[in-house]
Amino acid sequence: MVVPPWYELPPPGYGGLEQVVSALVDGLAALGHDVTLFGAGSGTGTAAEFVGTDQLQNSRLGQALPELAHVARTNRMIADGDFDIVHDHTTIGPLAASRRETPTVATVHGAPVGELADILKGVDPQVALVAISHSQRALVRGLPWVATVHNAMAGSGVSKPAPSDGPVVWLARFSPDKGPDLAIEAAREAGLPLVLAGKCTEPGEAQYLAEVIEPMLGPDVTLLRNPERETCAELLLRARCLIMPIRWSEPFGMVMLEAMSAGTPVVALNRGAVPELVRHGETGFVHEDPAELPQSLRDVLGLDPAACVEHVRTQFGADRMARAYERVYRRWVSNDRSAPLEREMMVTSAT
Template structure:
């Protein structure tokens, strides 16, 4: 299992990819597989073995290409067919360089496969199979070498949840970006007459600039701002919240915060973009709106939804064991189809 060098697994705060990988590693180990996680930094919190390619996580260099390339170059020298049956890559550049590996690679696409990222993915080596994290994401670029679609997951056992509807403020929990619609969240909550907490990641230059120039001037006494909350603080806010508001302005391929909210028993009010319709059960675990003008009424209605139904929806449809089964099927389908790097040797996905 190969992750980017930016954050530890699981992450201390923001980091949906790393959170998903931590759950996947543990679930695969629980099913009897031998899993080795390749990352950066000295620490990890999974049940798998761990190999670090760099003594420090590289978050301060996020956005540069060389840290990830150096990480992947070292990974290539550390894996071989005598030790591994399949490589599962979660990096951005991985699909381009995986053809040099002696072991077949399945790569999860964590972003939208269009634009510049789509160009990169279109040059994916023929020895790599791509996995989508939602049907919406896969439809955006259907010509890529997809080998499966597996939804992200969350283990509800590890998430505190409520048994009665939350009476706290509406919560917006994301990074400060126009794509995430914090300005729409403020307007919708004011129109609904409900207080709002804006809990945002705000440590990259673009995030700070957007917050200072667009969001901060809109903040008044009805809006509480919490910057860069860690995971424990975020979960406490989710448990207390009346609902989570997701007024996204882009085709988000998944949205882990939606699962986190429902796992705490908190319903989700979201605009109908990206994978939202695949995650939220309208009228049961939240409300999906076609226009920003529909958000205020939905925010008022969300307070009456049953927290237990939200938790059950995640447990039944987005559990880490279910995700592990999905990836097992993707591995087997890819290898049985004759992945080039696997030619001439027996194939097994079972633990050694």
């Protein structure tokens, strides 16, 4: 299992990819597989055997050279080892996978457009590309996808027994794509308090927060910068709902699973993978127009927290994700690649 060099597994704060891979590693271990995790830092809290390549590089998040160096070191270690399959979660790794003798499955965690699409179009066809949502897969035609496996999470075991009249919570990175300004407008129109809890570690995020969001703040909005994961979990547990007014085709959106697993419904705009995750009228509300959000913020107290928890447990459990990937691995190791793995897709209908 190869992960980027940015954060630990499991992540102490921000890190949706790392949260997913942590659940996958433990899910595969529970199925009896021996998992070796190639990452940065000094160790892991997962069930994998950890092999470190360097110090964590989160201060250089998104830069090409740290990930290139990490992948190069990892490839040398893989060549010296004895592995049945390599599962790569890095951006650059799939391009270098053709140099590996071991078969490679690569999960694409970002939106495959622009430069990322160019990278993926250059990936060797012997690398199995896996999408994390049908929406992500539809963003660009012509990529050799072999399966779609929805992300999943390990159950937290903590959920609310009844709807909460706490604040509306927005939890994301500070970016126009994530719509914190729309969250403020919707909560204010609904007459409800709002907590904005977001990642703000990069210059663009800090600039957007200072120039666009902070001038919109008032006594009805609480601002939290870079909250730890425990804080995020507590916020979601106490929240009236999670608001997800995104402006872009989000490939997945782990925070929606985190909210629903705590019994907290999601109020979102119909963008990206949102309708694959949220069942309208049951685990939240999904709308086309931001003007529809305020009424749903008022209406969420009529939704059953138990339905949210059960939806995540049955459709997005770590065991289900692990078994779906296990089928992809077996097919790729056996070299039976005559047809796309459509029947191996982890299909979740949220309609």
